[in-house]
Amino acid sequence: MLILAALFLGGTFVGDDHWWPFSPWRMYSTSTGPDTAVRSTLIEVRTAAAPEVWSPAPLTPAQVGLNRAEVEGRLDRIRRDPAMLATLATSHGRLRPQDPQWLGIRVVQRSYVLKDRAPTGEVTEEILAQWDAS
Amino acid sequence: MTRLSAWLFAPVPLGRLAIFRTLTYAFVILDVLVLHTSGWYHGYADPVWYQPLVMGEVLNLPAATVALVNVLKWGTVAAALVALSGRLPRLAGALVAVGWIWYQYIAFAYGKVDHDRGDFVVALLLLPTVGSAFWGDRRPSASAGFVLRAVQMTAIATYFLSAWAKVRFGGWEWVNSATMTRAVVRRGTPWMEWLLDVPWLLHAAQWGLFIAEMCSPLIFFVPERVRRLMVLGWFAFHAVTYASITIAFWPHLVMLLAFLPLESYADRVARRLRRPGRSRPLPVERAL
Numbered sequence: 001m002l003i004l005a006a007l008f009l010g011g012t013f014v015g016d017d018h019w020w021p022f023s024p025w026r027m028y029s030t031s032t033g034p035d036t037a038v039r040s041t042l043i044e045v046r047t048a049a050a051p052e053v054w055s056p057a058p059l060t061p062a063q064v065g066l067n068r069a070e071v072e073g074r075l076d077r078i079r080r081d082p083a084m085l086a087t088l089a090t091s092h093g094r095l096r097p098q099d100p101q102w103l104g105i106r107v108v109q110r111s112y113v114l115k116d117r118a119p120t121g122e123v124t125e126e127i128l129a130q131w132d133a134s
Numbered sequence: 135m136t137r138l139s140a141w142l143f144a145p146v147p148l149g150r151l152a153i154f155r156t157l158t159y160a161f162v163i164l165d166v167l168v169l170h171t172s173g174w175y176h177g178y179a180d181p182v183w184y185q186p187l188v189m190g191e192v193l194n195l196p197a198a199t200v201a202l203v204n205v206l207k208w209g210t211v212a213a214a215l216v217a218l219s220g221r222l223p224r225l226a227g228a229l230v231a232v233g234w235i236w237y238q239y240i241a242f243a244y245g246k247v248d249h250d251r252g253d254f255v256v257a258l259l260l261l262p263t264v265g266s267a268f269w270g271d272r273r274p275s276a277s278a279g280f281v282l283r284a285v286q287m288t289a290i291a292t293y294f295l296s297a298w299a300k301v302r303f304g305g306w307e308w309v310n311s312a313t314m315t316r317a318v319v320r321r322g323t324p325w326m327e328w329l330l331d332v333p334w335l336l337h338a339a340q341w342g343l344f345i346a347e348m349c350s351p352l353i354f355f356v357p358e359r360v361r362r363l364m365v366l367g368w369f370a371f372h373a374v375t376y377a378s379i380t381i382a383f384w385p386h387l388v389m390l391l392a393f394l395p396l397e398s399y400a401d402r403v404a405r406r407l408r409r410p411g412r413s414r415p416l417p418v419e420r421a422l
Binding site: 001004008009011012013017018019020021022023024034036038040061062064065066067069070071073074084087090091094095112114116117118119 | 142171177178182187235238239247256284296298299310311312315316319330333
């Protein structure tokens, strides 16, 4: 009992997510500034059915084996090594063999600008990384 | 010390633990097959995305493969079915604990950890410490009482420590931040988008939630009737959260049931089910 308590307390005050199941209970624990932007990441793909068109694709485990937060957490590495995106196309092919093959993937970040804790309606888009099958 | 251990080991009817155990193992099956399936899909993700947690480093757990996730998925379900039947409670319970925790580990070792499962881990680890227990068994048991007490304490720690996590990661200004606005922008449901037009309401909700979380341990010091109201209050909070941003801490909701006299609810349901069978009182009963 004491060991469990010590682990949970340690997790909260010293540990991080890597301590699971004793990681800190930090859901929505960060502060978002009232006048900043809320960022949201999505992917767009070119498929064998329409090789010239970039269209949004679901960033979900059923499509690519990973969810949005897991890809967002590795953005730095993806930007350094966009070829990592190729593994998403491979996973998609294994999970959904009946779908058209993905020939290219790009990661797009949308920013919703806030003012006084409310969205202003202003939205900007940035392409963070891109991979194309050669 | 004796008062503390008397409180920790306060006996409860074995039937209460039996119901709690049934709900827990039934939830395991639902969770593995329907609710939390990202671990299964990680079997298909390239190992380049695997980020071992401390637990995986200590136990030397490998990246997921399709074979591994299938063994864990169906093995956990099979063990939970045996545990549900009431046979081999210790062995089946221990297998469920290992299988479920490993399966969750795989779900969380790819960069995103959910924060609603700490109390469920404690429940799965402790439930096998109680041997046979059947519905309707009224014998008081100190070991059953301890399991439920430990689950209650971890469930409340979820709130209390998450308030401290907000202080640690968000700072005291968390209460005045736009965190709930961010949540609604990112995952707000269509019928709750109006919340964005009344930012003061979300701001007030942040204060309310933070205060409620900080005060949550009081639940152990209030009369029984107030305690049940507080549990009801947390259920209401989770219902509103789900309606707003479709996030629900499902396993934690099951754990909150550890506060309730489940056996008397079951009795009441059983009595109501029995009644329609003899809607008119028998002559003998009328005479009495």
